[in-house]
Amino acid sequence: MAEVIGSALTAKAAGAGARAIAERLGRPVETVRGWLRRFASRAEEIRQFFTVLLVDAGIDPAVPGPARTLFADAVNAVVGAWWSVTSRWPHVGTVSPWAVACAASGGILLAPAWPLETINTSRL
Template identity: 85%
Template sequence: MFALVRRADLAEVIGSALAAKAAGAGVRVIAERLGRAVETVRGWLRRFASRAEEIRRYFTVLLVDAGVDPAPPGPARSVFADAVGAVVGAWWSLGSRWPDIGTVSPWRVACAVSGGILLAPSWPVETINTSRP
């Protein structure tokens, strides 16, 4: 999976906007850097922020459950940044167990793990179970 449901941009584009916001960039700077409309980027950031704590929890559980020797990220300066850190940490942890995962971006992995609905109104629907095929 490489795109999120109801989003025209690739997961990597949206993910780079989320990472930039977590690093402290403003919406206008992010939109300009990505060549996207300010309202589009603002929508991504608002949707992610509205469920940042759930995303942080979900990906932290994945990080711990799937990792060979997991090391959850420490607290960041905001819940938003914590959630982005958990997504990247889960990608790193999955890559430690399955090295081929490290060849794709953390945002493509997040897209796949969420079934493409990371920014959809209905996510998350259930808790993660990494032992289920």
């Protein structure tokens, strides 16, 4: 499922509309719109989260330049994080950027409660 949703997000970042994406993926348009809206509503948080992962995981990370939309910036950060992860752990390269995004987000990237608030228990 991560691959299907990732394909929809990538198509939207490239400028496609929900109806065309839904038709291409064979999914209901309202389902696709839901994915796109949820991702768009937290695009900045997603961009930040995956940019940090990109920098932290990369051997020699290259942060993507700005895209034409925040949505596309967030998608680029996900793909950039995948690139960094695969540079450090080459066997990860056998999975897609969206499988890495799923793992990095605990499988809840588009869930209502993501991103989860973290608590630093090592500090008072």
